[in-house]
Amino acid sequence: MRKSLSTLILFMILCMLFLTPAYQAEAASNGLAETPPMGWNSWNKFGCNVSENMIKEMADAMVSSGMKDAGYQYVNIDDCWQTDREPTTGKIVADPVRFPSGMKALADYVHSKGLKLGLYTDVGFKTCGGRPGSRGYYDIDAKTYAEWGIDYVKVDWCYVDPDGKLLNYGAKPDAATWYSEFGEALKNSGRGIVFSICNWGEQSPWDWGPQIGNLWRTGQDIGDAWERGTNWYYGIINAYDVAVNHSASAGPGGWNDPDMLEIGNGGATNVEYRSQFSLWSMLAAPLIAGNDLRSMSQETKDILMNKEVIAVNQDPLGVQATKIIDNGDIEILVKPLSNGDKAIALLNRGAQSAKISVTAAEAGLPASEGYIVRDLWQHFSKGSTGTIKADVPSHGTAMFRVSPATIDNLPASLDMTIAASSGQIQSGKSAELTATLHNDGVKDVTKAAISLQLPSGWTAAPLSSTSFERVAADQTVSAKWSVTAPSDAVGVKDIGVTATYEDVDGIKQLQSSQRFNVLPPDGTIYVSDMEPQDSTNGWGPIEKDMSNGEASKGDGKTITIKGVPYNKGIGTNAASSITYNIDGKFDSFISDVGIDDEVSGRGSVTFEVWGDGKKLWDSGLIKAASSTIGAEVNVKGVKLLKLVVTDGGDGNAYDHGDWAGARLTATAQESKGAVLEGPDQAAAGTTFDLSYGLSGMDQNVYAQDLTFRYDPSQVEFVSAESVNSDAVVIVDKAQKQDEVRLLAATIGSNAKLEGDLLKLHWKVKSNTAATASTITLSKAVMADGTGVETELDSKSYTLQINSVDKAALLALITDAQGKHDAAVEGSSAGQYPAGSKAALQAAIDQAKAVADNTAATQAQVEQAINALTAALQTFTDSVITTEPGDTNGDGRYSIGDLAIIAAAYGKTSADPNWSSYKKSDLNNDGKIDIEDLSAIARKILE
Ligand code: GLA
Numbered sequence: 001m002r003k004s005l006s007t008l009i010l011f012m013i014l015c016m017l018f019l020t021p022a023y024q025a026e027a028a029s030n031g032l033a034e035t036p037p038m039g040w041n042s043w044n045k046f047g048c049n050v051s052e053n054m055i056k057e058m059a060d061a062m063v064s065s066g067m068k069d070a071g072y073q074y075v076n077i078d079d080c081w082q083t084d085r086e087p088t089t090g091k092i093v094a095d096p097v098r099f100p101s102g103m104k105a106l107a108d109y110v111h112s113k114g115l116k117l118g119l120y121t122d123v124g125f126k127t128c129g130g131r132p133g134s135r136g137y138y139d140i141d142a143k144t145y146a147e148w149g150i151d152y153v154k155v156d157w158c159y160v161d162p163d164g165k166l167l168n169y170g171a172k173p174d175a176a177t178w179y180s181e182f183g184e185a186l187k188n189s190g191r192g193i194v195f196s197i198c199n200w201g202e203q204s205p206w207d208w209g210p211q212i213g214n215l216w217r218t219g220q221d222i223g224d225a226w227e228r229g230t231n232w233y234y235g236i237i238n239a240y241d242v243a244v245n246h247s248a249s250a251g252p253g254g255w256n257d258p259d260m261l262e263i264g265n266g267g268a269t270n271v272e273y274r275s276q277f278s279l280w281s282m283l284a285a286p287l288i289a290g291n292d293l294r295s296m297s298q299e300t301k302d303i304l305m306n307k308e309v310i311a312v313n314q315d316p317l318g319v320q321a322t323k324i325i326d327n328g329d330i331e332i333l334v335k336p337l338s339n340g341d342k343a344i345a346l347l348n349r350g351a352q353s354a355k356i357s358v359t360a361a362e363a364g365l366p367a368s369e370g371y372i373v374r375d376l377w378q379h380f381s382k383g384s385t386g387t388i389k390a391d392v393p394s395h396g397t398a399m400f401r402v403s404p405a406t407i408d409n410l411p412a413s414l415d416m417t418i419a420a421s422s423g424q425i426q427s428g429k430s431a432e433l434t435a436t437l438h439n440d441g442v443k444d445v446t447k448a449a450i451s452l453q454l455p456s457g458w459t460a461a462p463l464s465s466t467s468f469e470r471v472a473a474d475q476t477v478s479a480k481w482s483v484t485a486p487s488d489a490v491g492v493k494d495i496g497v498t499a500t501y502e503d504v505d506g507i508k509q510l511q512s513s514q515r516f517n518v519l520p521p522d523g524t525i526y527v528s529d530m531e532p533q534d535s536t537n538g539w540g541p542i543e544k545d546m547s548n549g550e551a552s553k554g555d556g557k558t559i560t561i562k563g564v565p566y567n568k569g570i571g572t573n574a575a576s577s578i579t580y581n582i583d584g585k586f587d588s589f590i591s592d593v594g595i596d597d598e599v600s601g602r603g604s605v606t607f608e609v610w611g612d613g614k615k616l617w618d619s620g621l622i623k624a625a626s627s628t629i630g631a632e633v634n635v636k637g638v639k640l641l642k643l644v645v646t647d648g649g650d651g652n653a654y655d656h657g658d659w660a661g662a663r664l665t666a667t668a669q670e671s672k673g674a675v676l677e678g679p680d681q682a683a684a685g686t687t688f689d690l691s692y693g694l695s696g697m698d699q700n701v702y703a704q705d706l707t708f709r710y711d712p713s714q715v716e717f718v719s720a721e722s723v724n725s726d727a728v729v730i731v732d733k734a735q736k737q738d739e740v741r742l743l744a745a746t747i748g749s750n751a752k753l754e755g756d757l758l759k760l761h762w763k764v765k766s767n768t769a770a771t772a773s774t775i776t777l778s779k780a781v782m783a784d785g786t787g788v789e790t791e792l793d794s795k796s797y798t799l800q801i802n803s804v805d806k807a808a809l810l811a812l813i814t815d816a817q818g819k820h821d822a823a824v825e826g827s828s829a830g831q832y833p834a835g836s837k838a839a840l841q842a843a844i845d846q847a848k849a850v851a852d853n854t855a856a857t858q859a860q861v862e863q864a865i866n867a868l869t870a871a872l873q874t875f876t877d878s879v880i881t882t883e884p885g886d887t888n889g890d891g892r893y894s895i896g897d898l899a900i901i902a903a904a905y906g907k908t909s910a911d912p913n914w915s916s917y918k919k920s921d922l923n924n925d926g927k928i929d930i931e932d933l934s935a936i937a938r939k940i941l942e
Helices: 002-019 022-026 052-064 102-112 138-148 175-187 205-212 236-249 270-282 298-304 307-313 807-822 836-852 858-877 895-903 914-920 930-941
Strands: 038-041 074-076 082-085 092-094 116-122 152-156 194-197 215-217 255-257 287-289 322-326 330-336 342-348 354-359 370-375 380-384 387-392 397-405 414-420 430-439 445-453 459-462 467-471 476-484 491-503 506-519 524-526 534-536 559-561 564-566 569-571 576-581 588-595 604-611 614-623 629-634 640-646 657-665 673-677 681-683 687-695 703-709 715-722 727-731 739-746 755-764 772-783 789-791 795-802
Touching: 038 116, 052 074, 052 102, 074 152, 092 138, 102 116, 102 138, 138 175, 152 175, 175 194, 175 205, 194 205, 205 215, 205 236, 236 255, 236 270, 270 287, 270 298, 270 307, 270 330, 270 342, 270 397, 307 397, 330 354, 342 354, 342 387, 370 387, 380 506, 387 397, 414 491, 414 506, 430 445, 430 467, 430 491, 430 795, 445 476, 459 772, 459 795, 476 772, 476 795, 506 524, 559 588, 559 657, 564 657, 588 604, 588 614, 604 629, 604 657, 614 629, 640 657, 673 772, 673 795, 687 772, 715 727, 715 739, 727 755, 739 755, 807 836, 807 858, 836 858, 895 914, 895 930
Parallel strands: 038 074, 038 287, 074 116, 116 152, 152 194, 194 215, 215 255, 681 795
Antiparallel strands: 082 092, 322 330, 330 342, 342 397, 354 387, 370 380, 370 397, 414 430, 430 476, 445 467, 445 491, 459 476, 491 506, 524 657, 534 576, 559 564, 569 657, 576 640, 588 629, 588 657, 604 614, 604 640, 673 687, 687 755, 703 739, 703 772, 715 755, 727 739, 772 789, 772 795
16 A cells, blocks of 8 residues: 555656646647747837837838738737736736827737737736736736737746846746746637747746747847847847757747847848848747838848748748758758758858858758759859858858759859959059859850949949850859949948849849948048948947947947047947958058047056957057057058957946047059059040050060050040150051050160150040040050060049030120120220220130130039129120210200219219219219310310
8 A cells, every 4th residue: 555655656746747747738739820920029129119109100111111021910019018007907007108099909000900919028027127017917917918909928037036026136936837827828818829938048948938838038138239249138149059959849839039130220230130030040930020110221121021031931841940060160050841942051150251062962952963052142043963052251141942953954053253353442543353253053054244233433344245155064254344433432332243144944143242442542441431340349339430339339429539539430348359351451550549538537448459360469458547549550461350449357337448540551552554544524525635654664665555445425536646755656547446456666765664655635425425434445465675575454544524514605605705806995885995895805714714624513614604694794784875075965065064064073083973973074084173174165166
């Protein structure tokens, strides 16, 4: 008996321990979230600042932006919507000021849009924001939600200590028990409500969450950053790192939740945001956007609404990806899909871009003679015989969907890259860009054409053919352009390149782009105008051209150290580290460093400059009282520049370290070769000269073969002449329509040429509609006295075509000149006073100067028209209308005229009414006296 009793007790204990934990007995699938939930939540962007209007607007935006069509449906209100409980019923009360119509009305509104409404509460006594929690009210709350029509509830884990006093400390209860009680209440509420468990990965929710809820948070709150640095919250990559380990727990109805999306919030780069979307999709994680849906950039929309990536996330098989390769910086994930395809993600955590590849066999695909590899970000399929590979930028993730296929059905596989031959582009200058297209597949493609997509204001002139009849398997072709950046283009610029070609099944397009740091002509670039490859910061993100406000992007002030304001620079809060890929292009890093005045005398930091992993400079310990330190660091050859601010060893409070005026300088390299120079602009119909010369030559040049390419609809080649008496130039008569070839020969001892050599005369076509035209020296071969030929780099020159309308000005000048020339100076009626013609001529000459100035703006032309119109009016008004002396204007000299003059006797030009007496001043000497009386008397007597 004793034995059987103890056996029974042991059996019961075993059952409790292993077989039927309390929560498992209560939990049953609610049939919801068969695929990971998709929606939006207020917390990441708005925190406690929630309201009925904002939620309605967000629901509207979810529809109008296309998010609903892409699959998003839950509109979730996070913390701070609730204020207290009704004293008698215990029912939760929504903030009557922020939600005046109540939750039921709001749910009705959201449902009318075809969407669903979610709320937030806490399994403890209070929410993290200090609002009433649900402990003790699980049933009442669940019923209230059901009554309101709520479809989703996120349940947090604050204030769960026995006294309900502590936000997140002290002894905690068994999470599985409390959450299963909440789940039970939801089940009994009479409405299907998605249950989101949010206990931050504590007590291994991946073990018990699947039996209780539809999703469970796997870790700490996410922040808007790639990496957490010393912050309490997780960066994107830290949140991923936890969730990726719990694939086995996820499946239809229950998902690992690495927290919400930060895409579009600005603290990470778009490459990093694309990674978040890729990784979350691979992990079959909930896709809950956390940005402002009312104002999304195109890039944000392209990420959040990438339907091919969403299809991987929402695949009905519901299997979370597993990591099949992890070698530190590179990780490869594979997610099996319901139709037998595999989704493959190639993640590059490193600071440099990386070539990553994996074989179909490694990814678990069945053996096949070929595979179709669909790039889910480039929306493009390639054929492969077994390797899936990509160039992945730092912090980027490439994502593919791979299916086995026969060789006959494989699409082409092309790779395209773009590079500047000097590696560097300067504003206002030309650089040679080469796009290289490689056929990496097993099939030829035909009719390939490559084109560039440049930022606005840039121009490109081809230096080679840009289309190719056939690109055979394994063949590489390239197209070259001379690209000119406008003089105000400085900093990070993207240049796109597109190839179109014909494949087995029609016309295809391949796109790629490359980021260049465009340097100003003096070779200096502010670091804040460049995009860092990577950055971490103690509080909030690093700030460009402002101090660090510690919270969100753009919240700083003018950088100020010791009362000196700086327009440019980087504002940090220790501990901070910023990495730039400068690719060996610069000579010096120059900056003032110090603690920003805004922390009023507190804080202590050390600034460090690192190059390729080696410390190049440090400031020593700097306190707010220290004087500003100027750093000038040699960075010749440095590829990765890292700017570090440490906390000075005493924690990072008030450590606002400013890199004030931080810049990189490069000595302009003396270019060896051809120099093309001409005016910046010219008007349609006018001529201009282009000078051609050589620079940096260290050899004698006896002969040159030069070919200039141009657009004949824009400009016309007129002639060429030598500006050096020892050189002759011969223009090839057999010119092509868009090309002119010149042969230049130099005789005698001046053969070592520097500076100008030839002058080429050109004309802008008068009927061209172009606003700019590029002339390219596409071929330049020179030979020394021994006949050795050297090919020089191509050069191009861009002329802005001035489309200023001068017709009205030219017509006015002709009119004014005509009037001037016809006018006679004298004192008789119809004549003009002495000096008036000269005044008009001066005005005409000024107007002509504007008309002749090819650089004149439309405003200057208008001004010239106004000035000449006024001068012409003054001139016209000055015509003498009456005979002098006929003061009463009756057409004869009479005693009446003598009377008027006599009445004005003694008046001088100083008199305020002189204008009415002036006609009596017959000898024009500024006074009315006896001479005037005599003059009229003589005329009467004549
Ligand atoms: C916790 C959660 C967050 C958010 C806030 C609201 O920190 O983890 O997701 O809901 O509370 O106070």
